[in-house]
Amino acid sequence: MADSADFVVACRVGGGGERFRPYRMVMKAQLRAQLSYRASFSIEVVGGMIMTGLDLATVLVVFNVTSVLGGFSFRDAFLMSAVANLSFAAGDQLVGSIDDMRVQIRTGQLDALLVRPLGLLRQLVSTDFELRRIGRVVQGIVVLAIAAGLAHVAWSPATLALVALTVIAGTAFFAAFLVMAGTVSFWWIDSTEFGAGFTYGGRNFTLYPMTVYGQVFRYLFAYGLGFAFVAYYPVLTLLHRPDPLGLPTWIGWLTPLVSVGVCSVAAYVWRTGVRHYRSTGS
Amino acid sequence: MTAVIEAHELRKEFTVTEKAGRFRRTRRAVAAVDGIDLAVDRGEMVGYIGPNGAGKSTTLKMMTGVLTPTGGSVSVCGLRPVADRTRLALRIGVVFGQRSQLWWDLPLRDSFELLRHVYRVPAVEHAERLRECRSLLGLDEFEATPVRQLSLGQRMRGEITAALLHRPDVLFLDEPTIGLDVVSKQAVRAFLAAIGAAGDTTLMLTTHDLADIERLCPRLVVIDHGHVVHDGSLAELHARYQSRRRVLVDLDEPIDSGERLSDIDQVRAAIVDVGPGVTVEHVSPDGRRLEFGLRDGANAGALVARIAAVASLRDLSVIEPDIEDVVARIYQD
Numbered sequence: 203m204a205d206s207a208d209f210v211v212a213c214r215v216g217g218g219g220e221r222f223r224p225y226r227m228v229m230k231a232q233l234r235a236q237l238s239y240r241a242s243f244s245i246e247v248v249g250g251m252i253m254t255g256l257d258l259a260t261v262l263v264v265f266n267v268t269s270v271l272g273g274f275s276f277r278d279a280f281l282m283s284a285v286a287n288l289s290f291a292a293g294d295q296l297v298g299s300i301d302d303m304r305v306q307i308r309t310g311q312l313d314a315l316l317v318r319p320l321g322l323l324r325q326l327v328s329t330d331f332e333l334r335r336i337g338r339v340v341q342g343i344v345v346l347a348i349a350a351g352l353a354h355v356a357w358s359p360a361t362l363a364l365v366a367l368t369v370i371a372g373t374a375f376f377a378a379f380l381v382m383a384g385t386v387s388f389w390w391i392d393s394t395e396f397g398a399g400f401t402y403g404g405r406n407f408t409l410y411p412m413t414v415y416g417q418v419f420r421y422l423f424a425y426g427l428g429f430a431f432v433a434y435y436p437v438l439t440l441l442h443r444p445d446p447l448g449l450p451t452w453i454g455w456l457t458p459l460v461s462v463g464v465c466s467v468a469a470y471v472w473r474t475g476v477r478h479y480r481s482t483g484s
Numbered sequence: 485m486t487a488v489i490e491a492h493e494l495r496k497e498f499t500v501t502e503k504a505g506r507f508r509r510t511r512r513a514v515a516a517v518d519g520i521d522l523a524v525d526r527g528e529m530v531g532y533i534g535p536n537g538a539g540k541s542t543t544l545k546m547m548t549g550v551l552t553p554t555g556g557s558v559s560v561c562g563l564r565p566v567a568d569r570t571r572l573a574l575r576i577g578v579v580f581g582q583r584s585q586l587w588w589d590l591p592l593r594d595s596f597e598l599l600r601h602v603y604r605v606p607a608v609e610h611a612e613r614l615r616e617c618r619s620l621l622g623l624d625e626f627e628a629t630p631v632r633q634l635s636l637g638q639r640m641r642g643e644i645t646a647a648l649l650h651r652p653d654v655l656f657l658d659e660p661t662i663g664l665d666v667v668s669k670q671a672v673r674a675f676l677a678a679i680g681a682a683g684d685t686t687l688m689l690t691t692h693d694l695a696d697i698e699r700l701c702p703r704l705v706v707i708d709h710g711h712v713v714h715d716g717s718l719a720e721l722h723a724r725y726q727s728r729r730r731v732l733v734d735l736d737e738p739i740d741s742g743e744r745l746s747d748i749d750q751v752r753a754a755i756v757d758v759g760p761g762v763t764v765e766h767v768s769p770d771g772r773r774l775e776f777g778l779r780d781g782a783n784a785g786a787l788v789a790r791i792a793a794v795a796s797l798r799d800l801s802v803i804e805p806d807i808e809d810v811v812a813r814i815y816q817d
Contacts, residue, residue, distance in 0.1 A: 224602045231587060231594065235590065238589075310583060311584075313550050316550045317549070317585075318573055318603075319570045319571070477552045479552075480551070
């Protein structure tokens with residue numbers, strides 16, 4: 203029976219599209235349910251835009267006080283903020299709903315997902331896909347366009363490619379951290395604050411040039427965890443500026459590599475976490 | 485023929501952290517499942533029972549790939565539940581009484597349609613299976629209702645349908661009748677009996693409702709404290725734990741042998757020859773109602789004749805051994 207089903211599936215599979223069909227269907231159902239609460243949906247979208255807008259506004263406020271921050275003018279620093287902001291927003295849109303996993307672990311509802319023939323992470327992400335986060339992504343794109351216009355960058359296919367590559371890699375980077383932060387709840391149910399330190403904390407860290415931070419903090423976050431590659435180094439490369447901290451300029455192209463590394467670690471942490479799932483009684 | 489479900493020395497430990505003093509905490513490992521050996525053949529219907537916390541659900545969760553065993557081995561349909569989780573999921577159906585497979589905000593019908601995509605069941609096959617379930621479980625009246633508005637009984641019927649739409653080889657049910665009213669219970673039982681009668685689906689269910697077992701499961705596995713304490717038929721369970729039929733006798737007047745008898749010892753003395761395997765279990769204070777316990781092979785007719793010889797019978801009833809009593813006795817040990 204199962205063999206014949208496999209055969210039918212195999213016949214229909216044209217490419218990756220068919221493989222993801224179940225997830226797409228589940229996601230569509232979820233969106234339908236979300237959009238049925240129209241007013242609440244619009245409020246959440248706008249609210250999300252305002253919240254992240256306020257974070258960016260703090261960057262403006264800082265430059266109101268000083269014209270140079272960590273050796274960077276407002277226009278250049280703002281490009282870093284914009285790149286980091288969009289990467290986080292996109293990563294959050296992709297996997298941010300993993301936050302809800304805590305509830306599913308607490309109630310044991312995760313059991314129901316584990317007995318389906320689908321990947322757990324992909325299920326979690328598609329069943330709880332929250333379109334309301336899209337407001338922040340749209341806002342992030344607009345802000346990045348403005349920042350790109352303001353910054354002292356000679357735009358060329360190469361530099362544009364670097365921005366695109368950086369944002370995609372940065373999206374995966376933040377998604378990996380969000381997954382890891384969520385995974386912690388397999389061990390400690392109440393781990394929101396701990397995880398947020400690395401996800402939202404990491405994002406706020408990347409809004410500013412690394413040079414403004416103290417050494418310990420910088421080594422830990424920027425190099426230890428790789429946050430310097432989300433926006434700081436790629437923007438330096440865009441600006442053709444030598445790194446005040448001494449690394450070569452081509453280092454800005456390494457973001458995808460760092461991102462792959464972080465994603466591998468996240469995948470390992472995730473698998474270990476799932477194996478430690480304890481479920482709940484009955 | 486190889487077994488569909490095979491467990492060998494299966495163990496699951498949980499680490500429990502306990503407060504010991506103001507700041508100190510002690511950790512210790514508690515075995516929820518402590519070395520279970522089990523082999524279930526294709527088409528069998530197995531009742532898996534035990535008191536709360538005996539490890540029933542934990543066993544089922546290890547067999548379905550939800551929990552990783554601490555030790556031992558388990559295979560279902562020849563697959564390793566955790567390592568081959570998604571492949572196994574296509575071949576098993578799971579109903580966890582307390583966890584829903586359905587989409588809360590969507591009509592039942594839409595959940596079924598989504599599950600068709602999740603399990604990649606061809607539309608024709610899916611429709612056919614749904615038609616069978618629909619008539620047997622009476623889904624028509626509530627198929628268009630959002631799941632959150634269904635009664636528990638309706639939802640459970642939906643859950644069972646959802647678990648069967650991909651024609652699984654094995655169906656695991658964790659307390660499928662818990663909290664249901666009598667009518668829903670009967671509908672669910674009749675449906676599961678029909679599935680079992682077809683012969684190609686293996687069924688393993690946990691329950692506290694022993695009527696489920698009596699109706700559905702020729703084979704009974706009882707576990708307690710993570711160990712299998714009985715694996716066999718219901719009759720074997722009765723034989724092993726010496727279940728007694730009971731004979732209840734109402735008399736017009738207490739047995740009168742000089743004085744009125746209302747005490748177990750006195751009654752036993754008065755009916756000298758109660759026969760082998762018969763015990764006097766209870767005598768009511770007024771001495772008019774007597775209760776006898778009969779072991780396997782004891783002769784109820786001889787007992788009644790003996791009583792009739794010394795007293796005037798008003799009423800008589802024979803009560804078959806009650807599985808609940810047997811199980812309660814196991815639980816207490």
